Amino acid sequence: xxxxxxxxxxxYGVAVPFAIVLAFPFVWMAVTxxxxxxxxxxxxxVWHFHPTLASYGFLFHHTEYVRWLRNSCFVGLLVVLxxxxxxxxxxxxxxxxxxxVGRSMGVGIFLTxxxxxTLLFLPLSRVIAQYLHLSDxxxxxxxxxxxxxxxxxxxLLMGFFKSIPQELEDAALVDGCSRLGALVRIVFPISxxxxxxxxxxxxxxAVNEFVYAITFISSSSNRTLTVGVPTDLIRGDLFxxxxxxxxxxxPSIPLAxxxxxxxxxxxxxxxxxxxx
Amino acid sequence: MAxxxxxxxxxxHGLSRRELLKKAGVGAAAAAASGAAxxxxxxxxxxxxxxxxxxxxxxxxxxxxxxxxxxWFDNTWCKQWGQRNDVQVHVEHxxxxxxxxxxxxxxxxxxxxxxxxxxxxxxxxxxxxINHKSIIHEIQHxxxxxGQLAQLSTYNPKTKKYFAVSDNYVPDPVIxxxxxxxxxxxxxxxxxxxxxxxxxxxxxxxxxxxxxxQELDSNMALIAFLMCFGSFIQNAHxxxxxxxxxxxxxxxxxxxxxxxxxxxxxxxWNPASNNNYLYSGTASMILNAISxxxxxxxxxxxxxxxxxxxxxxxxxxxxLGLEHVMSCYSIWKFAKNKAAAEKFLADxxxxxxxxxxxxxxxxxxxxxxxxxxxxxxxxxAADPHKPHGKYTVLTTIAEKYTHNIGYxxxxxxxxxxxxxxxxxxxxxxxxxxxxxxxxxxxRATQKQVRQIFAKWRARGKV
Numbered sequence: 130x131x132x133x134x135x136x137x138x139x140x141y142g143v144a145v146p147f148a149i150v151l152a153f154p155f156v157w158m159a160v161t162x163x164x165x166x167x168x169x170x171x172x173x174x175v176w177h178f179h180p181t182l183a184s185y186g187f188l189f190h191h192t193e194y195v196r197w198l199r200n201s202c203f204v205g206l207l208v209v210l211x212x213x214x215x216x217x218x219x220x221x222x223x224x225x226x227x228x229x230v231g232r233s234m235g236v237g238i239f240l241t242x243x244x245x246x247t248l249l250f251l252p253l254s255r256v257i258a259q260y261l262h263l264s265d266x267x268x269x270x271x272x273x274x275x276x277x278x279x280x281x282x283x284x285l286l287m288g289f290f291k292s293i294p295q296e297l298e299d300a301a302l303v304d305g306c307s308r309l310g311a312l313v314r315i316v317f318p319i320s321x322x323x324x325x326x327x328x329x330x331x332x333x334x335a336v337n338e339f340v341y342a343i344t345f346i347s348s349s350s351n352r353t354l355t356v357g358v359p360t361d362l363i364r365g366d367l368f369x370x371x372x373x374x375x376x377x378x379x380p381s382i383p384l385a386x387x388x389x390x391x392x393x394x395x396x397x398x399x400x401x402x403x404x405x
Numbered sequence: 406m407a408x409x410x411x412x413x414x415x416x417x418h419g420l421s422r423r424e425l426l427k428k429a430g431v432g433a434a435a436a437a438a439s440g441a442a443x444x445x446x447x448x449x450x451x452x453x454x455x456x457x458x459x460x461x462x463x464x465x466x467x468x469x470x471x472x473x474x475x476x477w478f479d480n481t482w483c484k485q486w487g488q489r490n491d492v493q494v495h496v497e498h499x500x501x502x503x504x505x506x507x508x509x510x511x512x513x514x515x516x517x518x519x520x521x522x523x524x525x526x527x528x529x530x531x532x533x534x535i536n537h538k539s540i541i542h543e544i545q546h547x548x549x550x551x552g553q554l555a556q557l558s559t560y561n562p563k564t565k566k567y568f569a570v571s572d573n574y575v576p577d578p579v580i581x582x583x584x585x586x587x588x589x590x591x592x593x594x595x596x597x598x599x600x601x602x603x604x605x606x607x608x609x610x611x612x613x614x615x616x617x618x619q620e621l622d623s624n625m626a627l628i629a630f631l632m633c634f635g636s637f638i639q640n641a642h643x644x645x646x647x648x649x650x651x652x653x654x655x656x657x658x659x660x661x662x663x664x665x666x667x668x669x670x671x672x673x674w675n676p677a678s679n680n681n682y683l684y685s686g687t688a689s690m691i692l693n694a695i696s697x698x699x700x701x702x703x704x705x706x707x708x709x710x711x712x713x714x715x716x717x718x719x720x721x722x723x724x725l726g727l728e729h730v731m732s733c734y735s736i737w738k739f740a741k742n743k744a745a746a747e748k749f750l751a752d753x754x755x756x757x758x759x760x761x762x763x764x765x766x767x768x769x770x771x772x773x774x775x776x777x778x779x780x781x782x783x784x785x786a787a788d789p790h791k792p793h794g795k796y797t798v799l800t801t802i803a804e805k806y807t808h809n810i811g812y813x814x815x816x817x818x819x820x821x822x823x824x825x826x827x828x829x830x831x832x833x834x835x836x837x838x839x840x841x842x843x844x845x846x847x848r849a850t851q852k853q854v855r856q857i858f859a860k861w862r863a864r865g866k867v
Contacts (some may be wrong), residue, residue, distance in 0.1 A: 167704035170684035250506075251513040258514035344510040347465060347497045347518075360500050365470030366622070366676045366696055 155381065162375035169370045184371030193349055194376060197357035201336045201380070204267055204353060208274040208335040209328050212282045215275065216327060220286030221312060225295075235287050242280035246340040249276075257345050269345040270353070274335045281334070282327045289323030290316065322397035329387065329395065336380070354380060461493045462745040466522035466732075467501040470696045470767060477763035486752060492745045501621075501730070502676065505825065515739050519746040524621075524730040525810065526558045526569050528821040531866060534735040537567040540747050544570075544754045549774025557809040558731055558816040563643075563867060569733040572754045573761070573768035576803040577625055577729035579718065580683065580697045581690040583792075584711040585611045593690055595719045596633060600658065603666020606689045613666045614688035615659075616674035617834040619827035621730070623674060626692040627829050629727045631655050632812065633720025638823060638854060643814040643867055645858050648851035651722070656836050656843040663837040672834055683712075692717065694729040695767060695799065702790050710791040714798055716806045726806040732768065766796060769803040778804045819854075819861040828853055 161169060163180040188194040223231040223238075253273060263269035293316060301311040317324070342356045352360065358376045362369045388395065464483075469475045475498060483494040497518070499507060504523045511517030512533050521527075527534070537559070541551055555571040581593050588609065591602040603613055615630075616623035631637070634655035640646040663671065670678070680697050682688040686708060691697060701709035717726040734753075736746045753760065757775025761768050766785055770776050782800040790796075811820035823829070832850040835841040841849065861867040 167706060170681065170686070170704075170706065172685055172687075250510060254510040254514040258516040264514070264516060340506070343499070343503050343506060347499070347507075348495075349497070360468060360498065360503075363500050363677075364468050364472065365501060366680050366693070367470055367700055368677050368681070 155378070155385075158374040158378045158381070162371050162378055164371050166369065166371055184369070184375045187369070187372050188375055188379075192361050192372075193352070193357065196350055197352050197354045198380065200267055200351065201354040204270045204274065205332045205335040207271045208278055209331045211271070211275045212278045212331045213324065213327065215279050216282035216286055217317070217324070219279075219283045221290050221316065223283065224287045224290035225298075235284060238280045239284045242277055242284070246277070246338070250340050250344045253341070254344055264345065265347050265351055267346070267351055267353075270335075270338075270341060273341050273345070274338060277338075278331045278334050282331055285327055285330070286320070286323055289320055293319055322394040325391055325394050329391070333384070460742050460745065461495060462487075462520070462742050462749060463495045463497070463518040464520040464522070464749075465497045465499065465504075465507065465518040466520075467504060467524060468498040469764065470694070471699070471764050474760075474764040474767070477759070482753070482756070482759070486749060490745065490748065492742075492749075494749070511737065517737060517739070519740040519742045520734050520736060520750065522732060522734050523569075524732065525824065526571070526731065526733045526816045526821065527735055528561065528568055528816055528866075529818040529825075529861075530735065531561060531564065531566060531568040531818060533737055533739075534568050535738055535740075535743065537570045537736065537750075540570050540751050541567055543747075543751045544772055547751075547755050548757070548772045550772070552771045552773050554728065554807060554809050555731075555771035557812070557814075559733060560815065561817060561866065562815060563817075564865065569735045570750050570754065571731055571733045571771045572750070572757070573764070573770055574728040574731040574803075574807065575694045575767055576769060576799055576807050577629065577692055577694060577726055578714045578716060578799060578802050579690060579692055580695075581713055581715065582611065582683075582688070582708060582711050583713045584708065585609065585689045593715065593718050596630070596658065599690070599718055600662050600665070603662050607666045607668075611687060611689035612668060613662065614671070614679045614682040614691040615662070615667070616671045616679060617659075617663065617830050617837055618672055618674040618678075619830055620674055620678075621676045622679050622691075622693060623671075623830040624824060624827055625727050625729055627659070627833050628810065628824075629692070629717055629725065630659060630720070631829070632725035632727075632808070633717060633722055634658070635720075635722030637813060638820060638829070639811055639814040639858075641813040643811075643817055643819075645851065645854045647854050648847055652847045653843045655720075656833055656847060659833055660837045660843065672838065695796070698790075698795075699765065699767075713792070714795055714802075716798065716802045724806050725808060725812070726802065727810060727812075728807050731771075731809075766799060817861065818864075818866040819858045822857050822861070823854055826853075826857075 160176070162184050163182070164174070164178050165181050165183065168174040168178045219238075223235045227234065257269045257273070258264045261269070261272065263272065297315050297319070298311045301315045302308070306314065336353070337355060338353075339355045342353045346352055346356060349357070349361065354376070358373060362372045362376060469478070479496050483496055486492075487494040501524050508521060508523060508527060508530065511521065512530060545551060554574060559569040559571050560567050579593055585606065586592055586602065589602060589605040591598055591605070593599050593602070599613065606612055615626050617627065628638070631652060634651050636649060636652035636655050637646050679688065679691040679693055680700070683691050683693075683697055684701060684704075684706060686706075695714065698709070698712045698714065700706075701712060716724055718724070734750050736743055736750070740746055754770070754772050755775060757770030757772055758780075761770055761776050761781065762784070766781070766788070769781065778800055781803075782797060785796040785800050786794050788794075788796040810816050810824055814820070828850050832846050835846045835849075836843050840846075858867060
């Protein structure tokens with residue numbers, strides 16, 4: 130057995146079982162979404178059943194599923210834009226311009242990310258309802274979500290910017306670039322993996338958020354996916370399992386594709402700040 | 406009022422000639438009396454004329470387990486009521502587990518829906534809601550007395566305030582697999598029967614499913630279980646009364662049932678777990694509303710006809726059950742259209758019969774006069790599902806074996822907090838998991854209960 134073959138066997142030996150374990154929930158979701166509701170509870174019909182698309186038909190024709198998807202995308206995209214607009218300059222400033230104070234501020238910003246929404250939703254309810262008058266409007270989420278996406282993004286980008294050699298910027302400044310020019314022409318293009326990571330993570334955080342969404346939004350037409358699914362597909366103590374699984378599977382597919390398409394850059398973005 | 410036999414499934418459904426004559430006589434007398442009183446009943450101005458009720462009315466409530474009820478409520482009742490009263494009614498439904506979060510947010514914001522429905526009386530929000538006394542009087546004027554269960558659940562005798570109006574409650578029967586229990590020659594008539602059957606049921610891979618987790622079903626089942634053993638969180642004067650020998654005995658008893666007849670999954674249950682346990686064909690007995698029998702019937706699960714309904718098993722102190730859930734509407738002080746909310750709530754309770762029928766007997770009216778038990782019993786007996794007449798006993802359970810949370814006292818703010826913090830399931834679980842002895846767990850829980858009572862007493866609410 131050659132050493133290359135051994136290496137490959139080892140790699141697959143580790144990766145394949147791991148991949149199976151990670152893929153299993155998705156397979157389970159797909160299988161359950163294709164089951165008739167009565168067969169979900171039947172232990173003899175775990176793999177042998179009559180597949181049906183009834184749950185998808187229910188989602189698209191009897192719920193506001195498409196609207197929830199649209200709402201989630203709308204909120205997610207706007208939150209990504211706001212987060213980038215704030216976190217990019219903030220991350221850069223804290224990494225390059227503020228020295229030891231910047232490091233402390235970076236830690237301080239990250240600490241705010243650790244305050245859970247379960248504590249914040251009560252005071253924020255008052256802010257949203259009485260001061261901003263955004264109750265039951267998607268804009269409430271657009272305003273609130275950056276409160277936890279920005280600290281995370283700033284922290285991530287700060288680490289990434291620190292890994293970019295200072296000399297590259299100095300060279301650009303010597304060649305006549307302004308600070309902003311160096312940032313736009315030199316730093317940002319090198320930081321694409323980090324920015325991409327922020328985009329994907331921010332979008333995921335915004336789309337997955339639940340507590341604020343259930344607190345600030347009440348009408349079905351304004352719900353996001355995370356609230357619409359448990360509200361309209363769970364009746365009291367009865368779960369519409371095929372519908373729930375189908376509803377979760379659909380957005381999982383494009384997200385998985387995006388993750389895979391940018392996997393290398395994504396890893397680079399995440400580990401960028403780890404090495405100097 | 407019919408009682409239940411000691412043997413499940415053998416309840417008599419017919420009437421003897423003597424009973425028939427007696428009931429006919431009472432009915433005729435009642436009809437005559439109401440006829441004679443009619444001119445006076447409608448004399449004088451009604452409190453709610455409805456002509457000044459313009460504008461919007463917003464309502465938030467749970468997603469009812471029976472889709473037909475929401476359909477009736479949203480598309481028939483609200484629409485027609487809105488047209489009659491010149492009010493645009495907006496109804497929003499959210500998952501029942503999220504109602505408390507939503508209520509907290511609305512109170513914090515000082516803004517929200519005109520009518521807020523929760524599945525338990527929100528006694529701890531007494532200061533934030535109006536006194537609903539006039540609404541109850543209005544309904545009583547039309548359909549008769551407010552049921553005692555609802556009265557004890559929504560009225561604070563200390564402050565003399567109705568902090569909610571309950572329109573319906575849901576009985577909490579035992580649902581058991583007759584085929585499986587029959588196979589071991591037993592029936593869940595008493596808790597002792599359950600304890601004896603538990604290991605045999607587990608041996609045939611059909612354990613009992615009573616949760617000991619921080620969720621609604623565990624809370625209801627275990628508080629009711631305590632009551633059957635003569636153990637109560639508070640006494641009739643709303644004073645803490647948990648730390649007794651009877652409580653310790655009850656906790657030991659349930660620990661025994663767990664060790665011999667259940668598995669560790671009951672510590673991680675959510676409100677759907679016992680249903681799913683039953684639907685998968687595993688559980689041999691659970692305590693739940695009739696959603697647990699309606700779903701197998703609707704989905705034609707192979708054992709649907711073997712699911713029998715029975716009141717809570719009898720304990721040393723008797724057969725004392727709780728409501729499974731109780732629909733309670735409250736009107737916030739900050740509600741924008743209080744007048745419309747009051748009238749809507751009154752009319753909804755008066756229409757108790759329509760609501761009960763739309764819910765397929767899931768809901769029972771809290772104003773018994775709106776749809777008397779005798780009539781509900783007849784409707785239940787006519788249910789076509791097998792075994793024929795299995796829903797008849799539900800009326801008896803609703804009428805005789807259903808008590809309020811906090812029985813024999815009232816449902817007050819302290820009880821509401823104890824209930825919402827799931828202290829009772831926690832007390833049981835700590836013993837079943839071997840973390841504490843029964844006496845220590847009861848003592849520790851009583852300490853927390855006392856603190857909660859002291860807090861609310863200091864605020865003048867208990």
